Amino acid sequence: MSSEKDFSEIVSGLAKKRGFYWGPSPEIYGGSAGFYDLGPLGKLLKNRLENVIRTSFVKANFWEVECPTVSPEIVWKASGHLDGFIDPLTKCTKCEQVYRADNLVEELADGESLKGLSLEEMTSRIQELGIQCPKCKSELGSVEQYNLMLKTTLGLDQTAYMRPETATSTYLLFRRLLTFFRDKLPAMVFQIGNAYRNEISPRQGMLRLREFTQVEGQIFILDADEMNWAPYEEVKTETLPLLTYQSQESGSEDVQKVALEQAVKKGYFQKPAYAWCVWLAHKIFSGMGFDDSNMRLRQHLPTERAHYAADAWDVELHTKSFGWVECCGIHDRGNYDLSRHQEFSKQKLSVKVDKKPVVPNVLEIAFGVERPLFCLIDNCYDVNEKGEVWLRFPPHLAPIQAAVFPLMGKEELVGPAAEIYHDILDSGLVTQLDQGGSIGRRYRRQDEIGTPFCITVDYDTLEDDTVTLRERDSMQQVRIKRSEVVPVLHQLVKREITFSSLTT
RNA sequence: GCGGCCAUAGUCUAGCCUGGUUUAGGAUUGAAGCCUUCCAAGCUUCCGAGGCGGGUUCAAAUCCCGCUGGCCGCACCA
Known part of the structure; x- marks a missing residue:
C-alpha cells in the first residue's frame, strides 16, 4: 500500500487525465490556490451527487430555495461573520512569522486571554505581558484582523461580501417562508449554492477550496417540536455508526452501531428532532455512495463545540488519501441567527406562541459537495497488479x-x-x-x-x-x-x- | 504567511550538477490507417513539452533573481 500522500496524487492524476477536475484554476495563468475547474465527467458526477441530495431533502419534506451569493455588509454584521469570524493576527517585526494573537497569548501567558478585546487593546495587552516572537524573541507588530470573507463593492461605494455560508442567506427569507408555509412551523428548506472563504493558505486540493458548493438544510422549529418530532418516531429503530465524545476521550476510535432511540436515551442526542437530522445526514451520505465501513458520525468534544450547542456531530468519511475527512456538520443553532437579524433589520422574525412572540430555533445540516465528490473518487479507486x-x-x-x-x-x-x-x-x-x-x-x-x-x-x-x-x-x-x-x-x-x- | 524541497508533451519521466553534442530523448495516452469475432494485442503514420517574468552569457531546459503553483513541516481551516 502506498503512502497517504502518494495516494492523493494518484487520485488527482487520474481526475486530471480523465476530465474529472483540473486545477488550480486558471491553469493557463498559473492558477490560484483553492480554485478548481470541473471537467465533463466531474460535472456529471457532481450533478448526480446533487440529484441524490435534492431528492433526499425533497422526500424528507424540505423545499429548495436559491439566494444571491453577494450581500451587503450589514447582513454579515448581523450574522456575526464580520466581527466574530475574524482571526486576530500579529506578525513578528523581524522574522515576519505570523501568529494568531489570541492563541499565542493563551499559550505563553498563563491564565491570560484576549477574548472580547478590541484590536488596539489586544496590541497593548501583548506589550504589557511582554510577549515576544517565540521564534526569534523580537517584538511583535500590532494586532490586525484577517477576515475570511471575500470583499467586494456594489455600485460605487457599497461594501458587500461573498457569502461564507448559504445558511445566512436562507435565514433572511424567514418572513417570506413563514407566509409560504402558511404561518405553520416547523418549516423546512434547503439551498444548494456556492459559498466563498478566503482561506489564508488552501491545501489538500479539492478538500479546502476558496469557492465551493454548499448544501444547507434548515429546520425552523419551536422548542416543543424539537422534543416531539414525528419523523423521528418513524426511524428511531434504525442504527447509526456513532463515535461518541466519551469514547474519543478514552482514546478509542471504535464506532458503535447504536439505534437512534438508544442514542437519545443515553443522552448522545438531547433532542429527537436533532437526532433525526443526524439520521437524515447519514441517509444522504449513504445515497452518495458511502456505507458504514467508510463513514462515521463523530461527536464534537465539549472543548470543540460552541458554548450554546447542546448537540454537535459531524459526518466523517474515510479516504485512502487523507484518512478520516470531516464532511458535514449537524448544528443546533438555537435562535441566534433569527434574533440577530431581527435586531439588525428591525423586522419581526418571531411567531406567536401562547400570544407571546417567540423567535424560532434552527436545526441545520451543512456540507460542501466537493468533499464527498473527492472522497467518492478516492473510495472507488481500484487498481490491479498490472496497473489497470x-x-x-x-x-x-x-x-x-x-x-x-x-x-x-x-x-x-x-x-x-x-x-x-x-x-x-x-x-x-x-x-x-x-x-x-x-x-x-x-x-x-x-x-x-x-x-x-x-x-x-x-x-x-x-x-x-x-x-x-x-x-x-x-x-x-x-x-x-x-x-x-x-x-x-x-x-x-x-x-x-x-x-x-x-x-x- | 514562514522554512525546506520541487516545476520538461494529456500522464510518467531522461537530460540540468559540469551551458553549445538536442530538430529536447523515452514510455504511455490520444488521433488516423491496416489488421482483428470480446478485455489496455500487433504493425504504420501523426499530434504533443522545459509554469510566467527578468538577469548573466556569443549561447540557457541547464546558472542567478522575482512571481505563480505544488509537496513536506509550522501556522491557519470561523
Whole structure:
C-alpha cells in the first residue's frame, strides 16, 4: 500500500487525465490556490451527487430555495461573520512569522486571554505581558484582523461580501417562508449554492477550496417540536455508526452501531428532532455512495463545540488519501441567527406562541459537495497488479452509465451500435459510442472512468438481434435481446435488479 | 504567511550538477490507417513539452533573481 500522500496524487492524476477536475484554476495563468475547474465527467458526477441530495431533502419534506451569493455588509454584521469570524493576527517585526494573537497569548501567558478585546487593546495587552516572537524573541507588530470573507463593492461605494455560508442567506427569507408555509412551523428548506472563504493558505486540493458548493438544510422549529418530532418516531429503530465524545476521550476510535432511540436515551442526542437530522445526514451520505465501513458520525468534544450547542456531530468519511475527512456538520443553532437579524433589520422574525412572540430555533445540516465528490473518487479507486485502474462507482452515480461498442469498426456493426446508442440516449441515460481501438482497450477506458455497463454489437447481433452486456466489476458478459437493452439498463442503474440475476 | 524541497508533451519521466553534442530523448495516452469475432494485442503514420517574468552569457531546459503553483513541516481551516 502506498503512502497517504502518494495516494492523493494518484487520485488527482487520474481526475486530471480523465476530465474529472483540473486545477488550480486558471491553469493557463498559473492558477490560484483553492480554485478548481470541473471537467465533463466531474460535472456529471457532481450533478448526480446533487440529484441524490435534492431528492433526499425533497422526500424528507424540505423545499429548495436559491439566494444571491453577494450581500451587503450589514447582513454579515448581523450574522456575526464580520466581527466574530475574524482571526486576530500579529506578525513578528523581524522574522515576519505570523501568529494568531489570541492563541499565542493563551499559550505563553498563563491564565491570560484576549477574548472580547478590541484590536488596539489586544496590541497593548501583548506589550504589557511582554510577549515576544517565540521564534526569534523580537517584538511583535500590532494586532490586525484577517477576515475570511471575500470583499467586494456594489455600485460605487457599497461594501458587500461573498457569502461564507448559504445558511445566512436562507435565514433572511424567514418572513417570506413563514407566509409560504402558511404561518405553520416547523418549516423546512434547503439551498444548494456556492459559498466563498478566503482561506489564508488552501491545501489538500479539492478538500479546502476558496469557492465551493454548499448544501444547507434548515429546520425552523419551536422548542416543543424539537422534543416531539414525528419523523423521528418513524426511524428511531434504525442504527447509526456513532463515535461518541466519551469514547474519543478514552482514546478509542471504535464506532458503535447504536439505534437512534438508544442514542437519545443515553443522552448522545438531547433532542429527537436533532437526532433525526443526524439520521437524515447519514441517509444522504449513504445515497452518495458511502456505507458504514467508510463513514462515521463523530461527536464534537465539549472543548470543540460552541458554548450554546447542546448537540454537535459531524459526518466523517474515510479516504485512502487523507484518512478520516470531516464532511458535514449537524448544528443546533438555537435562535441566534433569527434574533440577530431581527435586531439588525428591525423586522419581526418571531411567531406567536401562547400570544407571546417567540423567535424560532434552527436545526441545520451543512456540507460542501466537493468533499464527498473527492472522497467518492478516492473510495472507488481500484487498481490491479498490472496497473489497470477501475473507478467502481455505484451505477446510479457513475458519470457515464453505459457505453456502446461495435465489436469492430465495420460499417455493418457500427450502424446498429449507433442506433442502440441513440435509444439509450433518448431514454435519459448518459452514454458514449466508441469504435476507436481494440475492444479490450475500449472496455478498459470505460473501467477507468467508472462506467458500470458496456453494450457490444457483434456479428451474432445481425443474426439474432442480441447484444452482449458486460458488467464493469465482474467483467462478466451476458447476451440480452436488443429490445431489452434500454429497460434492463434502467433497472440496473436504479438497482432494481442485479447483473448476476441476468446470467442465470 | 514562514522554512525546506520541487516545476520538461494529456500522464510518467531522461537530460540540468559540469551551458553549445538536442530538430529536447523515452514510455504511455490520444488521433488516423491496416489488421482483428470480446478485455489496455500487433504493425504504420501523426499530434504533443522545459509554469510566467527578468538577469548573466556569443549561447540557457541547464546558472542567478522575482512571481505563480505544488509537496513536506509550522501556522491557519470561523
